[in-house]
Amino acid sequence: MSDEQELLPKPSQEVRQWAMFCHLSGLLGIWFPFGSLIGPLILWQMKREKDSFIDAQGREALNFQITMTIATLISVGLTVVLIGYLLIIPVVICSFVLPIIAGVKANNGFPYRYPFTWRLVK
Template sequence: MTEDLEPVSTPDKEARQWAMFCHFAAFLGMIFPFGNLLGPLIVWQLKKETSSFVDDQGKEALNFQITVAVAMLVCFLLMFVFIGIILIWVVGIAALVLTIIAGIKANEGKAYRYPFCWRLVK
């Protein structure tokens, strides 16, 4: 006996754009301190009720930025033994690349999961 599975619907254009904004709001961290955390948090809180896709991607973006903030703090502390100088660049470049990939995937309507992400917000 086979069940007819409903195809997963693609989120509408507005939901995809807001999900993309959730990821790209992390770039506010380049303008002011903790903007990488506040940007995704604000966009997610404003739009999480409009779409389950925006809610999911907003949580994912926020969780990743929390993970990046913790990793950067550890790298900063490791600067005193010099390995942190290299690691902070690795974490920064990885965060930049993964955030761009996530924003593009969200705009395509695909739910993106960051690798090495500590998921605190459920």
């Protein structure tokens, strides 16, 4: 834990929980087409006014899911030249593992920034 994280006041349990839900809602794509985009978008839109921590983490989760959707579409397109089969593996692994890590961090009150994320939603 860095000194900067120790100095920041911890958000309330409810705020941390909603931030965690924003990250974990990206896993809805397992069951619903485009659920990975719709889940974070709906939660972020509903709760972003409540607290700046929810706003920042919801935006981060949505940007990550947009990036993963684009990466998946590119990988599927590249299966024609066979490289897509190799690219889809790390994309799928990151799509499942990173939201869980982000959800745990958010639930502990620490802001999480996804690596390799194209931040379209400001």
